[in-house]
Amino acid sequence: MIGGPGACRGIGAGDRVHVRGWIRTRRDSKAGLSFIQLHDGSCFDSVQAVVQSDLPNYADEVQRLTTGCSVEITGTVAESQGKGQSLEIHAESVQVVGWVDDPETYPVPAKRHTFEYLREVAHLRPRTNTFSAVARVRHSLSQAVHRWFHDNGYFWIHTPIITGSDCEGAGEMFRVSALDLANLPRTEDGEVDFSEDFFGRETNLTVSGQLNVEAYCLALSKVYTFGPTFRAENSNTSRHLAEFWMIEPEIAFADLSDDADLAEAFLKGIFETLLAERPDDMAFFRDRIDKGCIDRLEHFVSASFERMDYTDAIAALEAAVASGTKFDFPVSWGIDLQSEHERWLTEEHVGRPIVVMNYPKDIKAFYMRLNDDERTVAAMDVLAPGIGEIIGGAQREERLDVLDRRIAEMDLDVSDYWWYRDLRRYGTVPHAGFGLGFERTMAYATGMANVRDLIPFPRTPNTATF
């Protein structure tokens, strides 16, 4: 049975098995037997072992087993007399591998816990059925990401984790330094002298692999990155982490419409795989976390995305205001959409994911391609009910003169972007890509409400215990 998904397939009554795992519960019958519920994480279900009192260590050890103890059990598979499982193991030996040293204070006994509490015992929460299901879904979805890209001709590019600071556009960054903080080298005008630092310059943890992956896109045509990303923003919400995983594909000879097509095909592909590969875990999320999660995904893979121009989205919002919908923030062309606006569009207005395209240039990044109207850029956001923005993407500005103009307009230093500009000087082509937050995608798939419960060891402001 041990050995991964499907390992218990083909096992039937009469087979001898050897199982190893952790006790979830023990139930005694003084008729002279105990029932042990054992899980090893290989799938959602645990297995029941029936232990007779004539085992030599029954009184001394078996009856002292509590939730969390690790054991090895050898026995024979048999049809179960009880309800709740078709097969069970009749134990011939139960060997205790590790005791729980104080059952009274074992942090995760077999009972309901709040997710907030379990975050404080993040090293033990994978033993609960919720967090082992999250871990398996995370694995399957990760594998599905790589498989989908591979099957569609994309190459996985490992973009750097440590980046030169001045090539990034977005967000607060975590500094990477080997300098002695108690004895910082200074320049003549008193600034920290980073030329003395390990890399001879300021460096930070990456906030996006996009600029780097564009370079590989303009050589390999279809590429993506999938790795950790870091933002030192003091964001305290259920949708933000200081360390999260991001998927960033980039396609050459492509425009914004191709980009939206890619986002749609990709999301449908990985959700189809998830539904096919993790039915047991998804059934758990449906039954215990979010009734609609499976229906939502099934609908998602069969329906087309709603696509809407920013300008039309604003018109729809203005019409809603005119007919009585109340928003805290006023709506007019040129604003960045607020969370409440995005939520209304995806939850109320269309009731499913929506791609909003062609935003005003003044609220978007310098690298996004300027549209012919000179007022908007070829940017898109994919909004999903319940979590808001899960994808932000754009067609990139491939024209060097326009790119330079945009860099100047935004008061950026053109010399910082010398290699990025080279990509426009040497065989430039239209290209596009997007960033997809992996934990937000998981939140959408499982119905789990907080991204802190979708990554094994979440990093948030003031929290990096594990």
Added chain:
RNA sequence: UCCCCUGUAGCUCAAUUGGUAGAGCGAGCGGCUGUUAACCGCUAGGUUGCUGGUUCGAGUCCAGCCGGGGGAGCCA
């Protein structure tokens, strides 16, 4: 960073207007002829986050600090 909520047994929560801190689960012990997060009985378990204040009296009211959560902004 701002706004709101919150902190009581290992965990989840009660505690009337400010008047003797309680229950369920978990744990220990006992009972129960195959149980399903079993069931029945008994027992143990508390500096009510911390510091100060008001009061005859504070879990309850006030102030500050610390922790947790939700929302906003930023974004993915």
